[in-house]
Amino acid sequence: MVWLKIDEVANRTGLTKRTIRYYEELGILAPPERSEGRVRLYTDAHIERLQKIVNAKDVLGCSLQELQLFNSIGSTLDAQRQDYKLHYKDSADIAERKSRLLEMDLNASKQLELIALKIDKIHELRTDLEDLRIRIREGIAKLDDERK
Structure with a gap:
């Protein structure tokens, strides 16, 4: 190493x-x-x-607090994956294996929700900036028309 x-x-x-x-x-x-x-x-x-x-x-645009939450969920998911590989992958107990997989799915879903929220915020910001740019360009065009 x-x-x-x-x-x-x-x-x-x-x-x-x-x-x-x-x-x-x-x-x-x-x-x-x-x-x-x-x-x-x-x-x-x-x-x-x-x-x-x-x-x-x-x-x-994640804050440090969001990174901590994302990290804790990710760490839990990683630990669950390792635990599943070591103890449940070859287990004959299908109910127990399914329970572990459902728990892992829940944690993966939490991470996806965090990302979806960030993407929504980015889309909102983009829409606001595009609207602002339209208004700016309309103002420029209006000034150009007044000069003529």
Whole structure:
């Protein structure tokens, strides 16, 4: 496994070291391993997670609180997936397997709802900006007509 120090992670993600440590504090990013000298040692998985966080913030406009909620739901879903693989995938108890899958489906649905809400807000903002642009262009056209 390749270990990366916080400077390398900051360079690869475009985030500051302070931001990376803050995300750890909030629980949005899993704490990394530490060397004997207590230096943080990150992996490629940390970089991938940070890139997802940046995308969620930039593309969806997620707040840190929303990222925490999204992360907690995602962590629950990941844990359920692992638990299912380890204990229920080959289980003969169909009812128990179905129950686990239904629980996973509920958590996936929660994540999709969060994303749908963000998309709706983005669409509203776009509509507002398009309406504003129309009014601006009408004002410009009116001024051009008055000049003639």
